[in-house]
Amino acid sequence: MFAKRKGTRIENELANMLWAKGFAVVRGPSSGAGVRKRYQPDIVAIKNGIVYVIEVKSRKNDIVYIDAGQIFGIQEFAKRSKGIPLVAVKSHGKFKFYTIDMLAMAGNSYKVQGDGYDISFIVSNSSSISSESSNSPGHLVSQS
Numbered sequence: 001m002f003a004k005r006k007g008t009r010i011e012n013e014l015a016n017m018l019w020a021k022g023f024a025v026v027r028g029p030s031s032g033a034g035v036r037k038r039y040q041p042d043i044v045a046i047k048n049g050i051v052y053v054i055e056v057k058s059r060k061n062d063i064v065y066i067d068a069g070q071i072f073g074i075q076e077f078a079k080r081s082k083g084i085p086l087v088a089v090k091s092h093g094k095f096k097f098y099t100i101d102m103l104a105m106a107g108n109s110y111k112v113q114g115d116g117y118d119i120s121f122i123v124s125n126s127s128s129i130s131s132e133s134s135n136s137p138g139h140l141v142s143q144s
Contacts, residue, residue, distance in 0.1 A: 010058045010090050011042050017095070021123045023047045039073030044083070047126040051083030054097075057112075058090040064112040066103070071110050075100060086122075087112060097122055 015025045024047070028040040043054040053074045057064050066087060078085040087098045089112055096116030103110040 007042075007056070007058070011056045014054070014056055014088055014090070014095060015043055015045075017119065018043070018045045021047075021119065023052075023126075039070075039077055041074050041077050043088075044081075047123075050126050051078070051081045052122070053078040053081065053083045053085045054088050055086070056088045056090075060091070062091060064089050064091070065106060065109040066112070068105075068108050068110060071100065071103065089116065095119055 011027050015027045019025045023045040026044045028042055028044070041053045042056040043052075045052045045054060055066065055070050055074050057066060064087075071085075071087075074085040074087075077083070085100055087100075087103070088095050089098065096118065098112050098114070098116045102112065102114045102116065104113050105111075
């Protein structure tokens with residue numbers, strides 16, 4: 001399967017999953033279309049007034065590298081929308097979500113590390129996650 005077609009399929013799969021969980025969801029129509037003057041995330045999902053700016057990746061193994069420009073892009077979009085930047089990775093048949101602070105610099109890229117959050121964490125915390133921490137460097141923070 002061609003990479004772009006596979007990426008679109010995975011993005012649509014996640015968008016549909018989030019929609020079914022009660023999120024308002026928009027998939028970027030030209031996500032992955034190359035260099036642009038303004039960044040468009042793969043998915044923007046909103047629930048209870050909280051905006052999630054999501055870059056979506058799919059890998060057969062657990063090693064995931066993401067171009068630094070994409071990470072800077074989701075951070076900038078999240079800053080402008082007062083949203084929370086996330087990376088969603090589909091591996092071994094399920095999605096895991098990573099905050100920016102769960103990524104490690106690796107040359108001109110970022111490497112995903114750690115276990116990530118299940119979608120249930122994102123859903124259950126959509127009313128108690130602080131957007132104030134979304135760009136420093138991008139944490140999900142549970143409010144007590």
